Amino acid sequence: MRTSIATVSLAGSLSEKLRAAAAAGFDAVEVFEPDLLASPLRPAEVRALAGDLGLAVALFQPFRDPDDVDPAAAARSRERLRHKAALTRELGCDLILVCSSVHAGAVHDDDELAAQLTALADVAAGEGVRLAYEALAWGAHVADYRHGARVVALAGHPALGTCVDSFHVLSRGDDPDDIAGLDKLFFCQVADAPLLGMDVLPWSRHHRLFPGQGGFDLARFQRAVTASGYGGPVSLEVFNDLYRQSDPGRAAVDAARSLRHLADLTAPGTLPAAPSPSGWAFVEVAASAEGAPAVAALLGSLGLARTGAHRRGDVDLWTGGDVRVVVNHRASAERARLSSLGLRSDAPQVLAARARELLAPLVHRPVGPGEAEIPSLVAPDGTWVQFCGDDPDWRGDFLPTGEAATARSFTGIDHVALPQPFAGFDSAGLFLTTVLGMSPGELAEVAAPDGLVRSRAYTSTAGIRIALNVGPTSATLRGRPLASGHVALATTDVLAVVAAFVAAGGEPLPVPVNYHDDLQARFGLDKRFLDALRRHHVLYDRDPDGGEFLHFFTRAVSREFFVEVVERRGGYRGYGAANTPVRLAAQREHPAPGDGSGGGSAQGSRTIRP
Ligand SMILES: O=C(O)c1ccc(O)c(O)c1
Ligand SMILES: [Mg+2]
Structure with a gap:
C-alpha cells in the first residue's frame, strides 16, 4: 500500500508538514490549497522540497463548486480550473480533487452536471491533469459516492474519475462494498471518526480521526477499495481540531501508525503477527528521593514487602500475593508516578519487531552482568512498556532481601490508569x-x-x-x-x-x-x-x-x-x-503532599455568602 497524507491533517507551515510526513515514512502528500496559499514557497519550490524529502505530490485539493446553473459562472469555473491545473503541474502532480457542489447555484440535473464536468475534464486534460470527483456528504445534489460515480460514468471522459473518502461514505451509513465495483477510482482518502449524533459538516471538519481511533469499520471500506483494483496511494485526510494544534512530527507518526495497522487489517500478515501480552509482570513507580519513602510506606502498609533489591541499587522490588511493584529511586522530577508497565509475553522479540514496524520508539536500557534484556518501548505519554519473557526472568535482576510479604491477599494487578495530556x-x-x-x-x-x-x-x-x-x-x-x-x-x-x-x-x-x-x-x-x-x-x-x-x-x-x-x-x-x-x-x-494547587481546605475556609 502506498501511503499519503493531506497537509490539512498536520499543524505547522507547509514545509514543516512535508518534513513531518517524510520523517514518518509517508510516500506522498495531498497539498491542501490554503496551505499553499499561505506558504512563502512557490509551487515549483514545494515540488523540489517534496522531491528532496522523497515525497510525491499525489493530489492538489480542493477544487470547490465546479458546476453552476448560470452558464457565465460555469465558464468562470473552467477558467479557474485552467489556473489550478497549471499550478498542479508546477507542483509535480497530475491530479486535482473536485468536490461535489454545495453552493446555491449547484446543478441538479445529472446530464447537465455530467456535461459541465466533461467540459472541465477537457480543460484539465489540456493541461495534462486529471480530475477526481468526490461526493461530499453534504453536497447539494451529489452526496453519495454511487451517485458521484454514475455522473462520472455519464461524462465518460478519460480525465474524469472518482475519489472516495471513507468519511463521506461511512458518516452517512452508506454501504462501502459497492466501491469494489467502481472502474474509475482515481483516489482514495481515509479518515475515522467517533460516532457522534451531529450534523455531518461540523463532524467532518472538527472530529475526524486517524483509522482505528474512531467507530468506523475502515477495514471493510479498505477491502472494498482493494477489491476495485485501485493501486494508487491511500491518503489520510483528517480534519481534527486537536491534531491541528499538535506537534506535526508526533501527529504524523500517529497517522503512519494508523495506516500501517489498517493495511495489516486489510491484508493480514503485513505486520509481524505477535501474540498479545499474556499478563502483568510488574508495574514500576519512579520516585524522587523525597517521594520514595512515602511510596515505601504506602506499599508496606498494604502488606507488600521489599523482597528484592536491584543489582545496581536504587531500585526495589515490592511483592505481595501475585503483585509486583518496582520502585525506582533514580527519578528526578516528580515525587512519584507510574513510569513503566512490565507485560509478560511469550514472544517479546516478535512484539518488539511489530512495535518497530508501527513506529513505536524502542529504548535500550544498559544491561549489566546477570540482567535480563527486556525489549522496551515508549508510549506517547512517556510511559515505558516492557515485554518480559520467561527466559531469562527479569526477576533475576533483583537480589533477594530476605524479607517476606505479609499479605497474600492480592490476586494480581486489576488495572492501571494513566493520566494523559489533553491533546494526547x-x-x-x-x-x-x-x-x-x-x-x-x-x-x-x-x-x-x-x-x-x-x-x-x-x-x-x-x-x-x-x-x-x-x-x-x-x-x-x-x-x-x-x-x-x-x-x-x-x-x-x-x-x-x-x-x-x-x-x-x-x-x-x-x-x-x-x-x-x-x-x-x-x-x-x-x-x-x-x-x-x-x-x-x-x-x-x-x-x-x-x-x-x-x-x-x-x-x-x-x-x-x-x-x-x-x-x-x-x-x-x-x-x-x-x-x-x-x-x-x-x-x-485531600490533595497529595506538595500539590501546590490548593485543595478543599482553602475552599472550606472561604466565607460562604448567601
Ligand atoms: O470539508 C471540506 O470542504 C472538504 C474538502 C475536501 C475534502 O476531500 C473533504 O473530504 C472535505
Ligand atoms: Mg475528502
Whole structure:
C-alpha cells in the first residue's frame, strides 16, 4: 500500500508538514490549497522540497463548486480550473480533487452536471491533469459516492474519475462494498471518526480521526477499495481540531501508525503477527528521593514487602500475593508516578519487531552482568512498556532481601490508569490498540469539581486493563491537577485488606457521608454491609447483571500516584465510573503532599455568602 497524507491533517507551515510526513515514512502528500496559499514557497519550490524529502505530490485539493446553473459562472469555473491545473503541474502532480457542489447555484440535473464536468475534464486534460470527483456528504445534489460515480460514468471522459473518502461514505451509513465495483477510482482518502449524533459538516471538519481511533469499520471500506483494483496511494485526510494544534512530527507518526495497522487489517500478515501480552509482570513507580519513602510506606502498609533489591541499587522490588511493584529511586522530577508497565509475553522479540514496524520508539536500557534484556518501548505519554519473557526472568535482576510479604491477599494487578495530556488521549489510545492489540471500551465522561474528565479503558484478551484519563481543559487553565495515575490491585476480600491497611497505619481516601447515604437509597444494601463500607471508606457499584464492585483508594502520594484496591464479584466488568466524581472531589479535598494547587481546605475556609 502506498501511503499519503493531506497537509490539512498536520499543524505547522507547509514545509514543516512535508518534513513531518517524510520523517514518518509517508510516500506522498495531498497539498491542501490554503496551505499553499499561505506558504512563502512557490509551487515549483514545494515540488523540489517534496522531491528532496522523497515525497510525491499525489493530489492538489480542493477544487470547490465546479458546476453552476448560470452558464457565465460555469465558464468562470473552467477558467479557474485552467489556473489550478497549471499550478498542479508546477507542483509535480497530475491530479486535482473536485468536490461535489454545495453552493446555491449547484446543478441538479445529472446530464447537465455530467456535461459541465466533461467540459472541465477537457480543460484539465489540456493541461495534462486529471480530475477526481468526490461526493461530499453534504453536497447539494451529489452526496453519495454511487451517485458521484454514475455522473462520472455519464461524462465518460478519460480525465474524469472518482475519489472516495471513507468519511463521506461511512458518516452517512452508506454501504462501502459497492466501491469494489467502481472502474474509475482515481483516489482514495481515509479518515475515522467517533460516532457522534451531529450534523455531518461540523463532524467532518472538527472530529475526524486517524483509522482505528474512531467507530468506523475502515477495514471493510479498505477491502472494498482493494477489491476495485485501485493501486494508487491511500491518503489520510483528517480534519481534527486537536491534531491541528499538535506537534506535526508526533501527529504524523500517529497517522503512519494508523495506516500501517489498517493495511495489516486489510491484508493480514503485513505486520509481524505477535501474540498479545499474556499478563502483568510488574508495574514500576519512579520516585524522587523525597517521594520514595512515602511510596515505601504506602506499599508496606498494604502488606507488600521489599523482597528484592536491584543489582545496581536504587531500585526495589515490592511483592505481595501475585503483585509486583518496582520502585525506582533514580527519578528526578516528580515525587512519584507510574513510569513503566512490565507485560509478560511469550514472544517479546516478535512484539518488539511489530512495535518497530508501527513506529513505536524502542529504548535500550544498559544491561549489566546477570540482567535480563527486556525489549522496551515508549508510549506517547512517556510511559515505558516492557515485554518480559520467561527466559531469562527479569526477576533475576533483583537480589533477594530476605524479607517476606505479609499479605497474600492480592490476586494480581486489576488495572492501571494513566493520566494523559489533553491533546494526547487519542494518540495514546491508538498506541494501545495497534501496538499492544488491546480493545477500546466505551468512553466514560465524569463530572469532576473542575470540569469533565474523559476516560476510556482498553482491555486485552489476557485480561490486561489500562485506563486512559484526560482531565478538563479548564483545570489545566486554572493550574489544577489533571486526573491522577494509579495502579489498582485486585483482591477477593477488600474489607479485610482495608482493615489491615488501616491497622498498619495506612490512610484510605475519605469518602463523604452523603455518598454512602445515596448507596443505601440506590441499592438497598444490608445495613451491616453498608456500615462496613462506610467505616472503611469503601465505594460500591453494581451492574445490571448483579456483578458487584467494591473498592477503596489510598491517599495520594503525589498528583500522579495513588493505589486503588478492588474486589470484583459476579463478573463485574466496569471500573466504578459512577464513583469517579466522588473520588475526584475527595482528592481535591485531600490533595497529595506538595500539590501546590490548593485543595478543599482553602475552599472550606472561604466565607460562604448567601
Ligand atoms: O470539508 C471540506 O470542504 C472538504 C474538502 C475536501 C475534502 O476531500 C473533504 O473530504 C472535505
Ligand atoms: Mg475528502
